[in-house]
Amino acid sequence: MERSINKIDYFDYNATSPLALTVSKWLSSGDVPFANPASVYRSGRYSKKIITEATSFIKESFGLLGHELFFHSGATEGITTSILGFAASCKKKDKKIDFFFSNCDHPAVSSLAPILQNDGSSIHQYNVERYGDVDLDELVRRVQKSTSDKILVNFTYVNNESGVVWPLALAKELKRLTGCYIHVDAVQAPGKIKEWNRLLPEIDAYTFSAHKFGAIKGIGFTFVRKDFPFQPLLIGGGQQNGMRSGTENPMGVHSVKLALEELKNDFNFEEMNSATRYIEAELKRELGTNIVIASDGSKNRNGNTIFMILKNKKMDTLLAALDINGIEVGTGSACSSGNRQPSKVLLAYGFSEEEAKSAIRLSFSPQFRMEQAKKTAEKLLKLIKSLS
């Protein structure tokens, strides 16, 4: 059931999600594991059991029984570990790498490129098509030109700003045709696309942040194939088979299991998608040429995101009005020292700087339904129309 959080209409689920109901009930019960799972006494054994059970559950849920899985603090760490860990492992064997990333990837990915380059790797940015789709033929051609011993491609499954989906079958084909290694940034899949937990075992690595689907903040996980060249980023006590040292977080890990269970049981993609598309259609019908949906022409879109450019509206006034009226939405642009920075994703799609500064992102909960969509469309339109 859709929940009102402190009477707020919270429509920024691509940024983060409130706790899943099962997680908040469990936390308030107070019966949470606290002991170090490495400790041999009863409470330690309990923490260890919690982690072992959650690990099996997560592997089964995503159909990746043969992959290794390690927990971390969230996708930024998981992505850094996978990509820099790949490069470090190759470098140790005197192998040079080529790293490919797109012009729409999250900064958690793109910020690693200069580090790799400084360390002697070749980096390659590939561009997306007009509405955010990936041009597989072009990417295959570019990867095939690489001369390095090892090639790693980052493939963002679902774009966090636009909601454009790149089918995993394309990643599998890229791997088949080029023999490259692939890391999938899968952060925006759970609760947003239909087959969010059907991953392909041929792909080398997948990273998730669990706060995006109802677990507590500060926990995420990465799957890696056993033959993926990998060197841990965090070393120390050798926990998690040495893949990520540091005392494990049994409370966070159990919250991942609960949130995943809830999503598996309750998620109805069709209903969420119909509610989202209803709002989009209403906005387009009423606002006509004053609204542009960034990914309107893309081949595959998720079911919870509307990323739109509103023309002839003062964005700061609109955002303030939404906030005062208890509607919380995302913006495509980052705001630094009072200046709105254009959305990198919109620039990559070919929009102008001005357009890329005037985007709003609505991203709904997995429980978003038509009844709430009707009320939301009405409220949004009233507000948008009331402002110049």
Ligand SMILES: Cc1ncc(COP(=O)(O)O)c(C=O)c1O
């Ligand atoms: C696609 C994508 N990748 C990576 C991240 C980084 O995740 P976190 O901030 O949880 O580390 C995010 C977060 O917004 C994201 O949307």
